[in-house]
Amino acid sequence: MKRILGIDIGGTNVKLGIVDEDGRVLVDHIIPTDAADGPEAVAERVARWYGSVRPKFGDAAAAGVDCAGLIDGETGYLYRSPNLPGWDDSKLGKIFEDELALAVTVENDVNSAVWGEYVLGAGRGTGYFVAITLGTGVGGGIVADGQLYRGWQGLAGEIGHHIVSSGGPVCSCGNRGCLEALIRASSIVEAARNAAAESGDSVLEGKTDLTVEEVSIAAAGGDAAAVRALEETGRILGTGLANIVHILNPEVIAIGGGISAAGDLILEPARRSMKEKLMGDILGAVKVVPAQLGNMASFLGVSMLAVEALGERPEV
């Protein structure tokens, strides 16, 4: 069975490992990114680690590299990266190919995560799949007819920045009423703080550095204000989900990211709110489920994209 060298480059750490064609991780490892050294230095460190495990785990047939940012998957070109300063306008694919002497597939982290969930996680066995990540921001990606939907410029899937409430609260992108503006972590915390202040008997009352995790724990423990805040978040998420279903008609939507730890406290109101807004029961057959791969999604996904790419290359 063929092996892939998977390389998931974050702003702080690089997750790397050897993965087989079925997505089994044979060995993995974390190294600091030290992005300021540039992509060549990171590629060199990855090559060194690969060299050290090769005697035991054998040769990789290809490599997959992902990071955040605007990437042309066809050419492996990184236009812009929000969390890798100095890496803008670099031939990321070429740099890793030269260093590793392997065919390299490059994709952004969100598309990689979606593909991971599609092949190995919540989207297995479906043809039309959407993944949404809830956290500091709200991201997303689309699989259509078994293929990653990238769009004309490779920029599709910005589900967090579709407007569900014209004239609503200001978003990080400068617009008003984006889905992200309404359900990002900071908005949930604010909703919980307001609900707690109103209720007068919430465990969250007066807490300053409140996090979504604390809101979730309080809600799980039955705190009414926390439950209300998550329900409200779920209700708005449900509007976004209904929009996605009307436009894309997916079979499965997976919800991941830090906020998804709240589980059914958010997902149940989201499902209810979505179904209320769908035209016809038949569309309501869509399954809204938790993502399954957690923070391994991008790493596994880009490795599986490298497997796909192997099939597209002529045998030498």
Next chain:
Amino acid sequence: MKRILGIDIGGTNVKLGIVDEDGRVLVDHIIPTDAADGPEAVAERVARWYGSVRPKFGDAAAAGVDCAGLIDGETGYLYRSPNLPGWDDSKLGKIFEDELALAVTVENDVNSAVWGEYVLGAGRGTGYFVAITLGTGVGGGIVADGQLYRGWQGLAGEIGHHIVSSGGPVCSCGNRGCLEALIRASSIVEAARNAAAESGDSVLEGKTDLTVEEVSIAAAGGDAAAVRALEETGRILGTGLANIVHILNPEVIAIGGGISAAGDLILEPARRSMKEKLMGDILGAVKVVPAQLGNMASFLGVSMLAVEALGERPEV
């Protein structure tokens, strides 16, 4: 060059004709639908017309049939049709195949129209394309990577029923704040009537049976209230367009339907409003253009889908 028998079934009339592989209409004709007679009777009438033109125009290699409703394009099954009473749950493809002795492709009218615009109209030469129809309702369809995007159940593209203004005006679907609720013909007329009443010097003031066409004519003639109503419509359409661009990243969006006759009076404010809401100039490279095929779009589109299907069938 191969020929296709195109059959576009509306609630009142059936448009039918012989079209060549390049979309040239060799001959066409209109017959009344008389839907109450059932699909078999319509297929028989179509077959009779086909028989009458065959000596002159030659044999068709296949046929394409479209109508409004929920259709499974794979099997040619019509689940539900809003404007063909009694046709629900019929094997539309099989009925026409038996009657015509031709391979038959069946698709709904909206997807057919999108495919027509994609192959022969405003979407030619692109890979990622969206068409939106503005009229009594607001419809849409998607082409992704050169293929019609149908979705899991073939129900994708309900762009008119995505919510852009939570809690906004009630839509025909029962929800609030759908794009359709805000920019359908009746909403435009209402906006124009309100603007006219406010202005006090509009040619539209006091008109009772106002139509979008009259609003457009008044706006083209410089009537300020009419211009304002169309600008407001364009502005909201722009929010919907920005959402489509963020989710789907198309190269071209074509706007058709009765309302599109207002042209740049709606499209210019729509483009401006869209660009204000897009993250990054690069997404703003999308072209928002008028549709080109008018009421021939479905007829031509389903004919071109039949051409596609020819390529997928083994030669006999």
